[in-house]
Amino acid sequence: MGDRIFLSSPHMSEEGYEQKYVQEAFDTNWIAPLGTNVNEFENELAAKVGSKSAAALSSGTAAIHLALKAASVEEGDVVFCPTLTFSATANPIIYQGATPVFIDSNYETWNMCPVALEEAFQKYPQVKAVIVVHLYGLSADMDSIMDLCKEYNVTIIEDAAESLGGYYKGQHTGTFGDYGIFSFNGNKIITTSGGGMLVSHNEEMIEKARFWATQSRDQARHYQHSELGFNYRMSNVVAGIGRGQLKVLGERVEKKKNIYEFYNRELGKLEGIEFMPINEWDKPNYWLSSLTLKGEVRPIDVMKALEEENIESRPIWKPMHLQPFFQKYDFIGTGISEKLFENGVCLPSDTKMTEEDLQRIVNVIKGLWIK
Structure with missing residues (x-):
């Protein structure tokens, strides 16, 4: 029996870019959350994919969760979700107390079927948001899907966890909808060991997502919280790995x-x-x-x-x-x-x-x- 061959395992750069940024975090003692690596990873990732802003988070799942919160998805709302996906796409719908409705694939893309999506809109016209997945790095039929979402005036969230570096008609996947999410889990095309990114052209909502992700801590001398918060921020060390990985x-x-x-x-x-x-x-x-x-x-x-x-x-x-x-x-x-x-x-x-x-x-x- 030969050496183990993995499905898709972490692959650090031969140039050692990741170690350089991680070492900087140690040298400056910015080990705790936030710091230069977090800020720059957000800026560099946003620039790479052509988005106006980004929030570095603890996972892609956290990014989907905050995207749903940003879309004002609440208890009792309906959210459309592809059925052919990993559970991390659907779980945050439940976190928000909403109801998922699962949409079939088509053979042409393996992704969300626009025909099934249109049928779902007719059955659930009150739907609050649509999550689109780009499965295995293959882009969904975004033109057809976006036309339907615009017709029904619903928020589009792109789960591009598997498609970073991929394009639909010359534009990066994850940048068509109101919100896009990327994952840096250990098996993804680049990794931070664990982590994710929420991107959007809506800079105000990304700033709000950063606030929620940092326990919704208000600006005050004492610890004060006017909203429900989450411990979702990416650490400065992890972000250093991401900065190095982005280069390759x-x-x-x-x-x-x-x-x-x-x-x-x-x-x-x-x-x-x-x-x-x-x-x-x-x-x-x-x-x-x-x-x-x-x-x-x-x-x-x-x-x-x-x-x-x-x-x-x-x-x-x-x-x-x-x-x-x-x-x-x-x-x-x-x-x-x-x-x-x-x-x-x-x-x-x-x-x-x-x-x-x-x-x-x-x-x-x-x-x-x-x-």
């Missing part, structure tokens, strides 16, 4: 693309394999190279064969409306998300992989067809 984002996207193209070239002609859709208007970050299988070889066969060789892989996300906690909530669609889950596999997409590693992976997979 372009390199990581290029490597992810090369991984996808290698798989497509080596496996794309095998019977029953279909890779995730890349549309002409989409320039993804290829976070996880994913495919679906239609035929005798099933996803579990691929995952078990890789596992036996010490290689990590994962199923496509299990839809939220099938999850025990969320299955009581409404679902709008035809079940395409379920088919993607049943037939989908995420292949190893670690940017530290060598060509030998990639060849080892495809050899294992090809062996399932030779049998």
Whole structure:
């Protein structure tokens, strides 16, 4: 058995950018929350994606939560959410006491289906906000989705946790809606070990989000709190890692693309394999190279064969409306998300992989067809 190959693990820069900024935090004793790294990480990330402002937070989940709060989502409100996503997209809806309604995917994008979304608007015209996800780095059909959201005058929150560095029609994902969120969890394209960012062109609301994220501490000599607060701010040390990682984002996207193209070239002609859709208007970050299988070889066969060789892989996300906690909530669609889950596999997409590693992976997979 060879060395472990991970699905997507942290990859620090070879140049040591991260250590430089972290060392500065130690040298200046700005270890506690806030400091130069936090301020500059916000500025640099906002500039990178073309947003007016950003708030560095403890996680992408925290960013979604504060975006919903900024959108005035309250108890009893309805929020539309893609069903094909990680639970972190949906959980903050519950934090606010709101009701999620789950929207199906389409095969063209694997993301929120505009047809299902329109049906949901007709059923729930009182909806307060729509969360859009750019799954696996693939952008959703933002023009169609935004047209519908504008027609019904609802807030758009883009969950771009998986798509930092990706573009829709030449514009960074995460910057189309009223609010965008990014994640720097350990498996993301760049990482701070754990953390997230809320971005928006509404600078006043980002300032408000920073206030909420710092326990809503009022300007006073004593500790005074006029609003409910949260302990959501990113630390200055963690932000230093993020600043260094941001410098190599372009390199990581290029490597992810090369991984996808290698798989497509080596496996794309095998019977029953279909890779995730890349549309002409989409320039993804290829976070996880994913495919679906239609035929005798099933996803579990691929995952078990890789596992036996010490290689990590994962199923496509299990839809939220099938999850025990969320299955009581409404679902709008035809079940395409379920088919993607049943037939989908995420292949190893670690940017530290060598060509030998990639060849080892495809050899294992090809062996399932030779049998």
